[in-house]
Amino acid sequence: xxxxxxxxxxxxxxxxxxxxxxxxxxxxxxxxxxxxxxxxxxxxxxxxxxxxxxxxxxxxxxxxxxxxxxxxxxxxxxxxxxxxxxxxxxxxxxxxxxxxxxxxxxxxxxxxxxxxxxxxxxxxxxxxxxxxxxxxxxxxxxxxxxxxxxxxxxxxxxxxxxxxxxxxxxxxxxxxxxxxxxxxxxxxxxxxxxxxxxxxxxxxxxxxxxxxxxxxxxxxxxxxxxxxxxxxxxxxxxxxxxxxxxxxxxxxxxxxxxxxxxxxxxxxxxxxxxxxxxxxxxxxxxxxxxxxxxxxxxxxxxxxxxxxxxxxxxxxxxxxxxxxxxxxxxxxxxxxxxxxxxxxxxxxxxxxxxxxxxxxxxxxxxxxxxxxxxxx
Amino acid sequence: xxxxxxxxxxxxxxxxxxxxxxxxxxxxxxxxxxxxxxxxxxxxxxxxxxxxxxxxxxxxxxxxxxxxxxxxxxxxxxxxxxxxxxxxxxxxxxxxxxxxxxxxxxxxxxxxxxxxxxxxxxxxxxxxxxxxxxxxxxxxxxxxxxxxxxxxxxxxxxxxxxxxxxxxxxxxxxxxxxxxxxxxxxxxxxxxxxxxxxxxxxxxxxxxxxxxxxxxxxxxxxxxxxxxxxxxxxxxxxxxxxxxxxxxxxxxxxxxxxxxxxxxxxxxxxxxxxxxxxxxxxxxxxxxxxxxxxxxxxxxxxxxxxxxxxxxxxxxxxxxxxxxxxxxxxxxxxxxxxxxxxxxxxxxxxxxxxxxxxxxxxxxxxxxxxxxxxxxxxxxxxxxxxxxxxxxxxxxxxxxxxxxxxxxxxxxxxxxxxxxxxxxxxxxxxxxxxxxxxxxxxxxxxxxxxxxxxxxxxxxxxxxxxxxxxxxxxxxxxxxxxxxxxxxxxxxxxxxxxxxxxxxxxxxxxxxxxxx
Numbered sequence: 001x002x003x004x005x006x007x008x009x010x011x012x013x014x015x016x017x018x019x020x021x022x023x024x025x026x027x028x029x030x031x032x033x034x035x036x037x038x039x040x041x042x043x044x045x046x047x048x049x050x051x052x053x054x055x056x057x058x059x060x061x062x063x064x065x066x067x068x069x070x071x072x073x074x075x076x077x078x079x080x081x082x083x084x085x086x087x088x089x090x091x092x093x094x095x096x097x098x099x100x101x102x103x104x105x106x107x108x109x110x111x112x113x114x115x116x117x118x119x120x121x122x123x124x125x126x127x128x129x130x131x132x133x134x135x136x137x138x139x140x141x142x143x144x145x146x147x148x149x150x151x152x153x154x155x156x157x158x159x160x161x162x163x164x165x166x167x168x169x170x171x172x173x174x175x176x177x178x179x180x181x182x183x184x185x186x187x188x189x190x191x192x193x194x195x196x197x198x199x200x201x202x203x204x205x206x207x208x209x210x211x212x213x214x215x216x217x218x219x220x221x222x223x224x225x226x227x228x229x230x231x232x233x234x235x236x237x238x239x240x241x242x243x244x245x246x247x248x249x250x251x252x253x254x255x256x257x258x259x260x261x262x263x264x265x266x267x268x269x270x271x272x273x274x275x276x277x278x279x280x281x282x283x284x285x286x287x288x289x290x291x292x293x294x295x296x297x298x299x300x301x302x303x304x305x306x307x308x309x310x311x312x313x314x315x316x317x318x319x320x321x322x323x324x325x326x327x328x329x330x331x332x333x334x335x336x337x338x339x340x341x342x343x344x345x346x347x348x349x350x351x352x353x354x355x356x357x358x359x360x361x362x363x364x365x366x367x368x369x370x371x372x373x374x375x376x
Numbered sequence: 377x378x379x380x381x382x383x384x385x386x387x388x389x390x391x392x393x394x395x396x397x398x399x400x401x402x403x404x405x406x407x408x409x410x411x412x413x414x415x416x417x418x419x420x421x422x423x424x425x426x427x428x429x430x431x432x433x434x435x436x437x438x439x440x441x442x443x444x445x446x447x448x449x450x451x452x453x454x455x456x457x458x459x460x461x462x463x464x465x466x467x468x469x470x471x472x473x474x475x476x477x478x479x480x481x482x483x484x485x486x487x488x489x490x491x492x493x494x495x496x497x498x499x500x501x502x503x504x505x506x507x508x509x510x511x512x513x514x515x516x517x518x519x520x521x522x523x524x525x526x527x528x529x530x531x532x533x534x535x536x537x538x539x540x541x542x543x544x545x546x547x548x549x550x551x552x553x554x555x556x557x558x559x560x561x562x563x564x565x566x567x568x569x570x571x572x573x574x575x576x577x578x579x580x581x582x583x584x585x586x587x588x589x590x591x592x593x594x595x596x597x598x599x600x601x602x603x604x605x606x607x608x609x610x611x612x613x614x615x616x617x618x619x620x621x622x623x624x625x626x627x628x629x630x631x632x633x634x635x636x637x638x639x640x641x642x643x644x645x646x647x648x649x650x651x652x653x654x655x656x657x658x659x660x661x662x663x664x665x666x667x668x669x670x671x672x673x674x675x676x677x678x679x680x681x682x683x684x685x686x687x688x689x690x691x692x693x694x695x696x697x698x699x700x701x702x703x704x705x706x707x708x709x710x711x712x713x714x715x716x717x718x719x720x721x722x723x724x725x726x727x728x729x730x731x732x733x734x735x736x737x738x739x740x741x742x743x744x745x746x747x748x749x750x751x752x753x754x755x756x757x758x759x760x761x762x763x764x765x766x767x768x769x770x771x772x773x774x775x776x777x778x779x780x781x782x783x784x785x786x787x788x789x790x791x792x793x794x795x796x797x798x799x800x801x802x803x804x805x806x807x808x809x810x811x812x813x814x815x816x817x818x819x820x821x822x823x824x825x826x827x828x829x830x831x832x833x834x835x836x837x838x839x840x841x842x843x844x845x846x847x848x849x850x851x852x853x854x855x856x857x858x859x860x861x862x863x864x865x866x867x868x869x870x871x872x873x874x875x876x877x878x879x880x881x882x883x884x885x886x887x888x889x890x891x892x
Contacts, residue, residue, distance in 0.1 A: 235751075237744040244737055247726035254685060254723055255737035255791065256709040314728045367728065367775075 026319060029308050033323045040327060044334035057337045061210035064333070066219075071194075073329035074218040075100070075277050075284075077322070079300035080307075081222075081229050082273035084321040087304050088233070089266055090246035090313025091150065091157035096274040096300055098168030099142045100293030103278020105175045107135030108182035108288020111190055115177040115288070128189045132279050139275020140268045142168055147264030165297065172290035181289035184282060194218055194283035218280060225273060230318040232269075242266060246313025302349060303328050306356035310364055328352070385447055386412040388433070388464070388546045388577055393442035395428055402428040404601045405442070410546060415568065415578045417588045417609065420598035420621055421810035426581050429598070430548055433579075434466035435459035446545070463545030466579075467552065471535035475524035480504035482523050483537045507537060511567055516560075529560035536567065547571060548579035553587060565591055583810060585614050599623055622812050630843030632822050634862060637662040640697060641830030642713075642799045644682070647691030651677040652854045655691070659799065659830040664821060666845030666862070667834040669874045673851040675834045676718050679801045682832075683715040684708045695798065709738055714792030718803040718834075720781070724788040727777030731769050732758050734776045734787050738795040761790035765820065782813025789820065800824065801832040806840060818844055838867050850874050 026034060045059045058064065079096045086093040109115030111131035113124025125131065142164070149160040173179040184190055197214030204212040233239035241262045244252040253259050274293075281292040307324035309316025328349070335345050388410040395403040403425045410416050418426045431437045433444065435456045444451050451462055459466075474482055480500045481488065489496040489503070504519050517533050526534065532552050539547060549568070553561045568591065572578055582588055588595060589609050596606045597620045605612075605620050612620075643658040651674040659665045667675045680686040682693065684702040693700055695711055702708045708715070717723035725734050735758040736743060743754050758772060765786040769779055776787055785805060792800055802821070806814045821844060825831050835841050841848060845862040850873035858873035 235749060236747045237740040237749055238747060240733060240737070240740055240749060243729055244726050244733065247728045248722070250723050251726050252737070254683070254705050254715060254717055255734075256706040256795075257737065257740075258704065258706050310728075314726065 026323075027317050030317065030320045030323055033306070033308065033320060033327065037323060037327050037330065040330050040334070044330060044337065048334065048337045058208050059334065059337060061208045062204075062206065062213050063210040064337070065207075066213045066216060068336070069329055069333045070219040071216050071284075072333060073325050074216075074222045075281055076296060076299045076303060076328070077222045077325040078225055078273050078277040078280070079296055080303040080321050080325050081226050081318060082270035083297075083300045083304045084307065084309060084316055084318055085229065085233065085242055085266055086157075086270050087301075087309045087311075088246045088313060088316040089242045089263065090249065091263070091266070092161060092301070093146060093267065093270045094158065094161040094297050094301075095142065095146060095164040095168050096270060096277075097293040097296040097298075098165050098172060099139045099271050099274035100278035100281060100296060101172035101290050102142060102168055102175065102293075103135035103139045103275035104282045104292040105172050105182065105278075105288040105290050106138040106275075107131045107279040108184050108282045109175065109177075110134040111184055111187055111288075112182060114182045116175045126187070128187070128193075131190060132193075132276070135279035135282070136272050136275045139271040139273070139278065141271070142275070143268035143271020144264065146271065147267035150267070151260040151263050169290070169294065172293075176288065176290045179290060181287040183287045185286045191283050191286055192217065193221070193280060218284070221276075221280065225276070226318055226322050229269075229273070233318055238262065238265065243314060246310075246315070248314070298353065299328060299349060302353040302356060305360055306352065308363075309360070311357055311360050312364060324356075384411055384413075386545055386575070386577065387446070389445045390429070390433070391443050391445070393429070393432060393439045393444065395432060395437060395439050401601050403432070403439070406598070406601075406603045407442075408596055408603060408606055410577045410579055412545070412575045412577045413572055414594065415572050415580055415592045417592035417595040418579060418581045418598065419583075419585075419588065419595055419617060421812045424598040424621070424810075425601040426598055427550070428601075430466050430550060430579070430581065433459070433464060433546070433548060435464075460542070463543060464548075465539035465544050465546070466548040466550065467532065467535045467539060468550050469552075471531045473523040473526060473531050473534060475522065477523055479508075479517060479519040479521055479526075479530075479534060482534050483507075483541065485538070507541065511537075511540075511570070513563065513567075516563060527560075529556045529564070532556070532564070540571075544571075544576055546577045546579070548581070550581045551583065552580075553582065553584065561587070583808075585617055588617075589614075597621055618811055621810075622815070630818060630840070632664065632844050632846070632862075633826070634663075634846040637828070641695070642682075642832070643694040643697075645692045645694075647678075647681065647688055647693070649677070649681050649686065649688045649691075651686075652681065652688075655851075655854070655856055657849050657856060657859075659832055661798070661830050662825050662828050663846045664825045664831045664833050664844055664862075666841040666848040667832060667851060668836075668838065668841045668848055668870050669851035671836065673874065674854040675851050676803050678851070679715060679717075679803050679832065679834060682708070683713060683801065709795060709797070712796075712798035713801065714738070714795055714797035714799070715801040716785070716788045716792060716803060716805055718807065720784050720788060720808075721777075725776045725784055728775060730773045731762065731767065731776055731779070731787055732772040735761060735790045735794055738791050757794055758790070761793050762787075764793070765790050766816065780810075780813075782809035782816075785809055785813070785817065789817070793824070797829070799830045799832065801834070803834045804836065805833075806835070806837065814840075838870060841870065842867065 023031070041059070048057055048059045079100065083093055083096060105115065106117050109117040110125055146161055146164055149155050149164070150157050176182060194217070196217035198217065198220060200214035202212065206212065233242065241252065241257045244255070244257055245259060245262060249259060278293055282288045285292060303324040304316065304321050305311065306327060307316065307320035309320065331348065332345055335348065390410070391407050393403055393406045406429060418429065420426050428437065432439050435458055446462060451458070474485060480503070483504055484500060489499045501519060508514050508517055508519065513533055517530050521530070552564060556564065568578060568580070580588070580592055592609050594606060595609045595612055595617065597604050597617065599621060637660050639661045641659055641661040645656050647655040655678060669675050677686060681688050682702070684704045684707050693702065700711050702711065721727060732754065736754050739757070740749065743750050743757065755772065762769070762772065767783050767786045767790060769783060776784060779787065805817055818840065821831055821833065833841070833845060842862070842865055847862055848860040848865050848870065849856050850858045850860070850870055852874055860869055
């Protein structure tokens with residue numbers, strides 16, 4: 001009921017209090033997510049600190065926050081940000097993990113000149129920028145293929161990207177020399193992307209006996225990409241078109257939105273971001289490995305639905321996804337700290353995906369009911 | 377309006393019922409009797425309080441004040457279930473039907489006959505068959521159909537049969553005919569009359585004056601939450617009803633002054649498509665041109681072909697004398713055509729997005745230099761048209777789906793006015809909206825034409841076609857069978873062109889039947 005009342009009152013965006021403004025930045029719909037995050041952090045803190053399963057592994061240490069947590073969420077976070085756009089448009093991109101694998105192999109082999117891609121170029125470029133761009137472009141091309149299959153061949157997005165999930169994974173192996181990883185250990189400038197830190201010299205006091213470590217470059221990249229996509233979704237005609245298509249593609253087309261163009265662009269965006277995620281995977285694992293991205297799509301899609309995107313499209317925010325990525329990160333991190341093994345974590349992740357979609361469906365049903373009620 | 381005569385047993389007495397939502401008084405001090413053996417119509421514009429009253433009777437809402445009694449027993453409905461137990465059933469427009477099960481199971485949902493713990497199919501089918509035959513629907517409602525195979529009419533029937541199986545005393549039907557064919561309407565009326573004769577008190581909610589006058593014994597008219605009249609239907613003329621509903625005279629609803637421009641805006645020559653066999657016509661700037669015909673004559677499809685949504689096989693389209701090639705809706709918009717489709721919810725609006733986004737959708741490119749939406753400009757433009765069309769919405773951020781039907785239509789129209797087209801195609805723009813909003817849309821069409829817009833006005837309602845059009849094209853079976861001037865056209869003339877078969881087809885050979 002309360003929600004209805006606030007929805008009815010025209011909320012002035014400009015002369016709200018500071019509190020109001022903070023709420024607006026987070027988004028009213030995301031408050032429950034923020035609350036869940038706070039509760040989870042509290043639980044993890046209490047469990048890891050007070051009961052001391054592993055006395056050394058407290059949640060609130062700079063080591064844990066900045067090294068484990070902030071880095072662990074980056075790759076999935078990037079994929080989820082791209083995936084958010086696709087899901088808001090009412091589609092799905094299951095192939096993001098495989099595109100990341102392609103991005104990983106392509107960036108590595110362009111950098112050091114090994115592998116099929118490198119041998120095409122004949123010479124190692126040794127240039128970080130070119131390697132990064134090559135990974136992103138490979139991802140964009142994969143997105144073009146997805147977009148073509150969905151729009152021109154009219155294949156259902158789930159089936160189309162399930163197909164390319166398999167196909168791109170294979171291509172990642174074909175691009176690597178004999179399917180083996182391409183090492184980039186010799187490229188410190190490149191691995192800096194994953195191992196670098198900003199603001200290491202800033203005098204920030206230790207936390208729980210752990211010294212300030214600086215902010216990981218990886219995390220900064222995630223934030224930049226998230227802000228970039230947020231701006232696209234909130235301030236551009238493309239973003240508007242994505243929401244409109246997800247809400248009702250027929251009405252959107254009849255209002256003059258070019259569905260084919262928007263959908264292809266959307267897969268290109270998702271692909272490009274996935275390619276970048278692949279580049280960062282290379283930097284992090286110090287090798288362009290065709291299995292680098294395997295299985296990441298599940299976590300990304302989970303985060304998007306957990307972040308409040310509607311399964312049928314038309315609703316969702318980058319901020320919601322971002323919060324959800326942190327939530328999933330804290331959950332994994334907490335379970336690590338508490339000594340749960342990865343199999344338990346996988347079960348938890350699977351259940352979380354189902355729970356997130358169930359909540360999303362329930363919300364949609366409620367919204368639907370509210371609309372039909374209003375009309376009577 | 378209260379009657380002090382002794383009330384018949386089984387009369388549902390509504391006394392001084394009020395209900396407010398937030399700061400809107402939905403019902404104010406409404407008192408009336410719903411008598412057994414009588415069909416009582418509820419009429420009123422959308423938002424007049426009909427639905428709220430139904431929902432209070434059904435126990436969906438609690439009244440803020442007042443009471444509802446039956447047989448002198450005061451009912452305090454805290455849920456629809458209690459209302460059901462008292463024999464009160466409200467049948468809403470979209471009955472809840474279980475998709476994956478057949479008709480008998482849908483009727484007895486929740487109380488299936490069991491045998492050894494399993495559903496007793498034989499008994500169930502026999503019971504269903506018997507009941508359906510009893511009411512004369514055996515050839516309309518085959519019991520083997522699954523819930524998702526049922527037409528709107530069949531769904532309504534299932535819902536009514538559900539209500540009847542437990543002895544209904546008060547039956548309310550909320551716009552039951554809005555999606556029925558004429559024949560189905562007749563069957564429904566037969567059933568409703570029969571129930572009345574059996575002593576059921578019937579509430580019938582509809583916008584259709586003709587139907588009401590044919591079917592109902594008394595008419596209750598609500599306006600702005602108050603009961604303004606309860607009269608025997610024979611005492612009220614159509615004009616009375618409209619005046620009571622709207623609170624003003626509507627004699628000037630159709631106040632169309634034909635323009636005398638000769639400047640051609642749209643010309644179509646020999647259009648052939650999947651649905652059309654050589655359609656040619658033209659619309660001048662400042663002209664309202666009506667398109668009449670039966671459902672399936674190809675009018676909506678013609679609109680969609682012109683708008684680039686459906687493909688054409690051959691034929692030429694000229695805008696302001698210049699031949700154009702329209703391949704997609706965005707082409708059509710760029711070339712100055714606007715199109716408000718027939719099915720608002722499915723084709724017109726993105727219901728879950730805001731009024732603002734829905735209106736600006738067709739002008740996104742213009743208001744987004746370098747692809748960044750200029751939000752201030754957007755608000756100004758959208759605000760201007762939302763105000764001009766008097767869209768009643770709490771704010772521009774309101775979800776379009778939460779507005780009433782008439783206001784949703786005005787949102788669609790705002791979008792097209794903002795796009796400043798030269799030709800505006802309106803496909804059934806007044807379908808399913810209340811009388812007041814209809815009048816506003818008529819006035820708007822007149823105004824727009826006077827401003828020089830060419831309007832293609834597709835409608836199945838003859839009065840509005842005749843009242844508003846400067847010229848009328850009548851379509852039948854994918855071709856235009858005649859052109860009439862708006863002034864001299866009569867209902868008979870239009871209907872003859874729309875229905876009398878093969879007059880023109882006989883001359884030109886058999887018409888290719890539309891395959892779709």
